Amino acid sequence: MEIPPGTLYMLIxxxxxREPLHGxxxxxxxxxxxxxxxxxxxxxxYPALQRMLIKGWVTAEWAQSETGRxxxxxxxxxxxRKQLTAEISDFNRAxxxxxxxxxxx
Amino acid sequence: xxxxLYRRLLLLLRRRHYxxxxxxxxxxxxxxxxxxxxxNVTWLREESREMWGWGWFERLTQDVRYGLxxxxxxxxxxAVAVLSLALGIGANTAIFSLIDAVLxxxxxxxxxxxxxxLSRSNxxxxxxxxFGYPFYREVRDHAQSLQGVICFASAxxxxxxxxxxxxxxxxxxxxxxxxxxxxxxxxxxxxxxxxEHAAGADRVVVLSYGFWKRRFAANPSIxxxxxxxxxxxxxxxxxxxxxxxxxxxxxxxxxxxPITMQPQMYVSDSMxxxxxxxxxxxxxxxxxxxxxxxxxxxxxxxxxxxxxxxQGDKPRSEFAQKVFDSVRMNLLPSxxxxxxxxxxxxxxxxxxxxxxxxxxLLIACVNIANxxxxxxxxxxxxxxxxxxxxxSRGRLIRQLVTESLLLSAFGGxxxxxxxxxGARILLxxxxxxxTGITFDVSPDGRVLAFTLGIxxxxxxxxxxxPALQSTRPEVAPELKGRSRVELRKILVSAxxxxxxxxxxxxxxxxRSLLNLEGMDTxxxxxxxxxxxxxxxxxxxxxxxxxxxxxxxxxxxAGIPGVEAxxxxxxxxxxxxxxxxxxxxxxxxxxxxxxxxxRNVVGPAYFTTLRIPMLQGRDFGPQDNEKSPHxxxxxxxxxxxxxxxxxxxxxxxxxxxxxxxxxIVGVAKDGKYSSLREKTPRFWxxxxxxxxxxxxxxxxxRTKQDPVQLAESIRRVIQGIDRNVPIYNVKxxxxxxxxxxxxxxxxxxxxxxxxxxxxxxxAIGLYGVMRYSVTRRTREIxxxxxxGAQRSTVVQMVMREVVIFSALGIAIGLPTALALGKYVGSMxxxxxxxxxxxxxxxxxxxGVVALIAGYLPALRAAKVDPVIALRWE
Numbered sequence: 001m002e003i004p005p006g007t008l009y010m011l012i013x014x015x016x017x018r019e020p021l022h023g024x025x026x027x028x029x030x031x032x033x034x035x036x037x038x039x040x041x042x043x044x045x046y047p048a049l050q051r052m053l054i055k056g057w058v059t060a061e062w063a064q065s066e067t068g069r070x071x072x073x074x075x076x077x078x079x080x081r082k083q084l085t086a087e088i089s090d091f092n093r094a095x096x097x098x099x100x101x102x103x104x105x
Numbered sequence: 106x107x108x109x110l111y112r113r114l115l116l117l118l119r120r121r122h123y124x125x126x127x128x129x130x131x132x133x134x135x136x137x138x139x140x141x142x143x144x145n146v147t148w149l150r151e152e153s154r155e156m157w158g159w160g161w162f163e164r165l166t167q168d169v170r171y172g173l174x175x176x177x178x179x180x181x182x183x184a185v186a187v188l189s190l191a192l193g194i195g196a197n198t199a200i201f202s203l204i205d206a207v208l209x210x211x212x213x214x215x216x217x218x219x220x221x222x223l224s225r226s227n228x229x230x231x232x233x234x235x236f237g238y239p240f241y242r243e244v245r246d247h248a249q250s251l252q253g254v255i256c257f258a259s260a261x262x263x264x265x266x267x268x269x270x271x272x273x274x275x276x277x278x279x280x281x282x283x284x285x286x287x288x289x290x291x292x293x294x295x296x297x298x299x300x301e302h303a304a305g306a307d308r309v310v311v312l313s314y315g316f317w318k319r320r321f322a323a324n325p326s327i328x329x330x331x332x333x334x335x336x337x338x339x340x341x342x343x344x345x346x347x348x349x350x351x352x353x354x355x356x357x358x359x360x361x362x363p364i365t366m367q368p369q370m371y372v373s374d375s376m377x378x379x380x381x382x383x384x385x386x387x388x389x390x391x392x393x394x395x396x397x398x399x400x401x402x403x404x405x406x407x408x409x410x411x412x413x414x415x416q417g418d419k420p421r422s423e424f425a426q427k428v429f430d431s432v433r434m435n436l437l438p439s440x441x442x443x444x445x446x447x448x449x450x451x452x453x454x455x456x457x458x459x460x461x462x463x464x465x466l467l468i469a470c471v472n473i474a475n476x477x478x479x480x481x482x483x484x485x486x487x488x489x490x491x492x493x494x495x496x497s498r499g500r501l502i503r504q505l506v507t508e509s510l511l512l513s514a515f516g517g518x519x520x521x522x523x524x525x526x527g528a529r530i531l532l533x534x535x536x537x538x539x540t541g542i543t544f545d546v547s548p549d550g551r552v553l554a555f556t557l558g559i560x561x562x563x564x565x566x567x568x569x570x571p572a573l574q575s576t577r578p579e580v581a582p583e584l585k586g587r588s589r590v591e592l593r594k595i596l597v598s599a600x601x602x603x604x605x606x607x608x609x610x611x612x613x614x615x616r617s618l619l620n621l622e623g624m625d626t627x628x629x630x631x632x633x634x635x636x637x638x639x640x641x642x643x644x645x646x647x648x649x650x651x652x653x654x655x656x657x658x659x660x661x662a663g664i665p666g667v668e669a670x671x672x673x674x675x676x677x678x679x680x681x682x683x684x685x686x687x688x689x690x691x692x693x694x695x696x697x698x699x700x701x702x703r704n705v706v707g708p709a710y711f712t713t714l715r716i717p718m719l720q721g722r723d724f725g726p727q728d729n730e731k732s733p734h735x736x737x738x739x740x741x742x743x744x745x746x747x748x749x750x751x752x753x754x755x756x757x758x759x760x761x762x763x764x765x766x767x768i769v770g771v772a773k774d775g776k777y778s779s780l781r782e783k784t785p786r787f788w789x790x791x792x793x794x795x796x797x798x799x800x801x802x803x804x805x806r807t808k809q810d811p812v813q814l815a816e817s818i819r820r821v822i823q824g825i826d827r828n829v830p831i832y833n834v835k836x837x838x839x840x841x842x843x844x845x846x847x848x849x850x851x852x853x854x855x856x857x858x859x860x861x862x863x864x865x866x867a868i869g870l871y872g873v874m875r876y877s878v879t880r881r882t883r884e885i886x887x888x889x890x891x892g893a894q895r896s897t898v899v900q901m902v903m904r905e906v907v908i909f910s911a912l913g914i915a916i917g918l919p920t921a922l923a924l925g926k927y928v929g930s931m932x933x934x935x936x937x938x939x940x941x942x943x944x945x946x947x948x949x950x951g952v953v954a955l956i957a958g959y960l961p962a963l964r965a966a967k968v969d970p971v972i973a974l975r976w977e
Contacts, residue, residue: 022130022133023130023133023134024133024134024137024138042134042149043148043149043152046127046130046131046149046152046153047152047153047155047156048156049153050127050153050154050156050157051156053112054109054112054113054116054156054157054158055109056108056109056112062126065133067137069133069136070129070133071130071133072126072129072130072133
């Protein structure tokens with residue numbers, strides 16, 4: 001299933017919270033944790049990463065990957081953590097509100 | 106925020122590097138995903154790059170590069186377009202920079218917006234800006250609505266430093282002048298209120314920066330030293346800043362002295378306590394919160410009160426009372442210079458020139474639009490292919506417009522360079538003959554913004570229509586071609602109309618220039634040298650002045666090559682005039698009659714200038730201080746006061762005096778103060794019979810080129826006394842030429858630009874017709890195969906040419922008539938609706954249009970039906 005609109009940055013930031021990852025790793029991780037429910041297409045992943053680099057939420061550095069090949073690893077910055085907290089709290093408020101609306105009788 | 110900007114900029118500057126990183130990252134992903142599908146790599150890369158936010162920039166550079174390639178590929182077209190734009194934009198920028206300098210720029214003073222100058226009006230005269238010193242003091246000390254009230258008057262004293270003398274320009278100003286305007290000294294100090302202390306007692310001078318640099322090589326030690334002005338020793342206290350010229354825009358006084366030095370500057374009695382002398386300008390600041398109308402009513406009351414005190418108990422005539430009741434004070438905004446200044450009078454000319462060059466630019470735009478239409482037609486295939494391949498219409502339009510903007514940008518750049526020189530030349534024309542006028546016409550931000558603005562505007566103007574036209578989708582190509590030709594024909598008609606308008610304007614200015622140049626001035630201007638001298642400014646006592654002039658006349662007459670000499674107090678065609686009241690034996694002067702003008706001249710004045718005497722005789726050496734007073738009048742004077750009886754032997758004098766000058770001659774009417782004047786009543790008296798003689802002009806008729814004699818004449822006069830400066834040395838012809846330099850400028854420029862416009866219109870017309878003929882080759886071929894004569898084909902093409910030149914003329918003529926009233930006041934001896942000019946201009950435009958159309962018509966007639974039918 002495609003990622004719900006507006007949550008992509010939050011998901012990427014969250015996956016990077018524990019450790020730096022490369023693009024492919026991020027996509028894999030999201031699929032894994034969501035038990036194959038959420039599928040991040042590279043068509044939205046890489047533009048999003050470029051934008052996050054510009055925003056200063058992540059930094060990138062080249063390092064050796066698990067296969068021994070060079071890959072670009074993304075690391076969360078302080079600004080990125082702040083952004084993540086803000087996005088999660090916004091998301092929570094929004095979901096609670098949506099619940100109230102759809103559960104209402 | 107800053108960090109983000111920095112990162113974006115980094116992405117732009119090192120975009121190759123980042124591009125490679127992105128590529129590698131994609132590659133890595135592809136390998137990791139293995140068999141799994143990975144979308145369109147190129148698309149993904151583009152999408153990711155789009156996030157950098159530089160897409161527009163990259164497209165722009167791409168468009169610019171493409172545009173430059175197109176320009177290089179068609180060098181002929183590019184040259185014509187850039188050149189005509191450079192001329193158009195350059196001319197517009199040059200004239201705008203003059204308008205900016207003269208009319209738009211604020212003076213470099215504190216709060217220029219508050220500054221107002223005083224001007225009074227009554228039913229006889231709408232604007233009088235001269236006041237008396239006692240009135241100035243009243244306004245300064247008692248006006249509640251004004252603050253920082255200052256006064257100034259011009260003067261041209263003789264400066265002597267170390268034995269040699271020269272005439273300089275000067276201003277007398279109130280002590281608070283600089284402080285009230287908020288002007289800081291460049292060096293030393295400027296005046297203080299206590300420098301305006303008592304008549305003749307305030308012997309301090311402030312030099313202008315330019316004069317200090319020019320005359321004293323910017324030597325700082327001059328400050329504190331003594332210089333002599335009109336032989337009075339005065340201390341130089343400081344230098345005014347370089348950016349400040351004068352409130353009287355364009356004037357740059359070399360020296361400034363306190364207003365209390367008036368008797369010394371004018372070498373006359375003190376006017377400082379004279380309530381009836383009107384000689385200085387008053388300028389002040391409106392107090393914050395006070396309305397202009399409130400201040401005007403306060404000052405109207407003050408000036409009426411002042412006039413009433415002058416009048417005393419004497420009763421006024423009914424008319425004089427009416428005049429008095431109509432007195433009003435007006436406050437004129439003066440933050441851009443006092444409105445009555447010389448330079449401000451060029452405003453109308455500047456606006457006319459601005460419209461002329463504006464129209465030329467418009468025609469140039471239309472022309473380029475036309476050429477572009479033809480060119481995009483040739484590129485139709487390319488555009489169609491790109492549209493078919495999915496390029497958006499907006500993208501194509503943007504690219505075509507970018508090409509146009511490139512052209513106009515090049516034109517604008519070249520235009521700025523042209524304008525630099527152009528503005529200076531124009532300025533020289535506009536201020537010819539007025540000494541001491543300088544302007545800063547170097548382009549400021551406003552001028553550059555103007556040029557940028559019109560370059561952009563012209564680029565859009567000529568680029569947008571062809572771009573929209575050629576990319577219009579889904580219309581049948583045949584239809585599209587036709588509508589483009591129709592549009593081009595309308596454009597050509599408009600060009601013809603505009604060009605005609607300019608030709609008519611040029612015709613009118615040319616005719617009035619010819620009228621001015623060819624007029625009979627009543628005197629012989631050839632081989633006459635003029636110069637001015639003033640011994641009173643070098644300390645001559647009244648009793649010494651006339652002997653000095655006598656010696657000069659005698660010595661100069663002895664120089665080989667000099668035919669005759671004569672002195673005169675008034676120059677010829679210099680704009681100055683000397684009104685005088687008149688008393689004529691047995692004649693009661695009418696009220697509200699300005700009276701005749703007068704001149705004080707030396708012996709042989711009429712002989713020297715070859716002014717014919719109709720009756721009686723010229724002045725001669727026998728008319729001296731002891732002999733009976735004599736006068737000479739002009740025809741108009743004789744006719745006005747004496748009708749058909751002979752004026753010889755009649756007695757006259759200046760207004761209010763007993764008539765004791767006997768008329769001994771009647772001179773032919775001529776021109777006196779300007780070529781445009783209506784012949785005034787005029788009378789002359791000998792300077793020998795005046796008690797107070799100051800500066801005089803010396804007219805010298807020579808047997809050879811007067812310019813060659815100028816130096817030896819100057820040496821001879823300097824040999825008599827080198828302390829008497831000689832200035833304004835010119836030939837009489839030169840002086841007259843300078844007086845009509847503005848007319849010459851208008852005629853020259855409008856002729857040049859109108860011919861340019863007509864040429865551009867002709868090129869436009871030729872281009873359109875040629876294109877239309879080429880497109881119709883097949884049709885023409887069929888017609889000829891069916892038996893049409895070559896002459897029929899020519900007629901067919903020419904019919905169209907005639908139709909849209911006639912259309913253009915039909916638009917141009919009424920427009921010219923409607924606009925005529927704006928230039929009426931600048932013409933001489935010709936009406937704006939002058940039939941000959943209208944006819945000649947239309948004829949010229951028509952002939953040019955027909956020739957331009959005839960060439961393609963001939964081409965059409967040469968079409969070979971056999972080849973034409975195979976065409977396509």
